[in-house]
Amino acid sequence: MAHGHNSKEKVVFVGDSRVKKGSMVNIPPDFTAFPGKSEAFIPYFLLKEWMVGVVVLVGFLVLTIAHPAPLGYPADPMNAAFIPMPDWYFLFMYQLLKYPYVAGDYVVLGVMGIPGLAFGALLLAPFLDTGKERRFYRRPIASALMLLSLISVVYLTKVSWDHYQGQLEATGTKPEHIIREEKAREAYEKGQPAPSVVKRAKPIAIVAEDDPALELMKQNNCLSCHASDLNGNSGIPALRGIGDQFTKEELANVVTNGNGNMPAFKDKLSAAEIDQIATWLSKQKKAE
Amino acid sequence: MFKGIYNWIDERLDITPMWRDVADHEVPEHVNPAHHFSAFVYCFGGLTFFITVIQILSGMFLTMYYVPDIINAYASVDYLQHKVAFGGIVRAMHHWGASLVIVMMFLHTLRVFFTGSYKAPREMNWVVGMLIFFIMLGLGLTGYLLPWDNKAYFATKVTLQIAESVPYLGPYIKELLNGGEIVGAQTLTRFFAIHVFFLPGALLALLAAHFFMIRKQGISGPL
Known part of the structure; x- marks a missing residue:
């Protein structure tokens, strides 16, 4: 080796590489500071977490089998009667924009102001709530703001969903994926093949082929x-x-x-x- | 035999410290649902990751059949749903998983918030977690268009109208996502690319940062 181990050197390298020999020893920190029984992540703790995971997984698979993913009819940009609806977790923002004081002339408040403030505060929560106290009942402002936001999100989502249901009723429309499912079931009960909704352009016929x-x-x-x-x-x-x-x-x-x-x-x-x-x-x- | 293979690799790459870091660390009692049933609230983070893995795997299988163009997108989803063996199950997993991942992430965020776990020294991990939240919302938004049925089309149209109402930048954001004047062929390919390449790439990087910081700082102590 080109250089031996000289303890007078300030930086000690590992072997003949340029990797510094660090002082950190790879011993994981223990949790003796915490009361009670700690255990190793793999396999003991992961097994327990996996048990919770299995409960969730079974529920999830039951859901996927009981409710197939919805599929309506092919997109038709000329369809003027379709009631647009975002996914459920965007409904609160969608509903917010329907109120007159955050729409129209004040739309900036609706698309930037309120969501920007709410999500900005959430993103920077640790820098806004800098106290040492961790228990939620000892930091009433942060907890109250969070609860208030939660209530408004749930309320807006509910209002938006009810409005959509009302619209469906008023116009007498059924969501397309439900109509499709019903038609497929009818055809199945009659022993016919499921109706195809995918349109293919028909080939143009030859005129006067015996000419x-x-x-x-x-x-x-x-x-x-x-x-x-x-x-x-x-x-x-x-x-x-x-x-x-x-x-x-x-x-x-x-x-x-x-x-x-x-x-x-x-x-x-x-x-x-x-x-x-x-x-x-x-x-x-x-x-x- | 596994011991032999492990030793062979360990001699060359010294992987034992790495294994210790990933697997051998101690987990404290207050987050262990076997000791305290209420500690299941600490599982929501792991469950979010679990559902995310399901989303990645089911999504990989969906791309085997999905065709991102306006003529064939709907037909390929229809074929996948009704003709391919277990295709309906895989699509249902991806569809419901998208909602479930939001639910789990929401519960995880609330747990971290109400236990005050985001406080010093874990501020950065909270910020990274929020960025993951935004990426997930973006994945939900872009994935919604891909089946190319009326619901997908008109929801995206409304979303882009809302994006357009952002002052100054709005029209540019809309044009960037739209790829033109209308929601059409370009929009679908762009949303597909964002949904399948851009956002998952960012998501994996942020997840790595999230987990690295958890390992570096350990879990927050009991209240």
Whole structure:
């Protein structure tokens, strides 16, 4: 080793590293200062905590099985009748903003003033309540403020929830996840599959599929790029519904002269054939 | 055999002091529910962590099916809920766990407050705990949008309107979260990223600080 252990040195390093040898010995502090029987965290104390945990876990799992997570209908921004509702633990703040003296012109008080004061005070509680006393009944101001806040939070939440229930009743609406559940149960009782609420866009149908123009297009390799089901490829437009986008003249022009990647067909096809194809393509409109 | 593996690692990394620090410390009687039943109030912190672990695990399984885009988000949640084996259970755990974690954290905060445990020298740990509280609220807020049903959509719309009414910064906050003019495709991906990466990252860092300080300072004494 490059250097031996010299007790005259001010800093003593561990081994040949630059890690200082600390004076702290890794012996956990004991709790002899506290009365009663202390015990080691693992495994003795953790086992007891785990017993409490198991009680909570069983209750939690019973809840998850008894009440599936709610799911309504897919978001529809055009739905004007939907009554918006935040999660229950935000209701007190939501309700607060409904009072006239913290909304409208005074909204700053509602979104910043009162919540800022309340949460700011909570965040900085140890610096506001600096006394040595820990028992809650010996520090009446802190405890009273906390109790007052608790009561207001519970009250605001309750008012907000009752208001929501009243709104539901007045408008005769049922929450969507409940309607969905009822419909699924009805279908199940009738032995039918659950009604699907996920809408998929229907493919656009081909108009006049037995027209000879389609056969003509197959012979001229149109479908090798536009796909045999006429749905197109990446960068190549689908021919289904193309009549909604272009007129017959425009289509005839593209087939005759080409456009971008589309080759010109004026040498391969006669004008009559191009007209036949363009006529057929212009008929490819989405069914209403 | 485990002893052998432990010794092999210990020879090289000297993990015994670390193990002592994490596991071998003494826990005093006044927080032990086996000695005093009322000491169960001291369990709320541990239960908050327990539910948080459940949230992280169930959330990891949910992302195996969830697709964060406006066309497929609802369909993927619907599929997960009704078609995937135990998918409904995992989603219910995440849904109800989100509420339960708020409840447990609330009770833990009240316990710490009314026992005066936030007083010197534990001020910093209280502040970190409050920051964890805010992160949890943020997780609840962002997670609410992800199923992309009407309830999620309109609640988020209202939330962002409220955010907009903050003086000066409001419109910027709204645009940052919205990712545009309306609640739409960008909003969903942003909320997903915040819910799954940003906030959990911050949460884990704060939890580490919280636990480190508890170990460093020990639990507060009996009243």
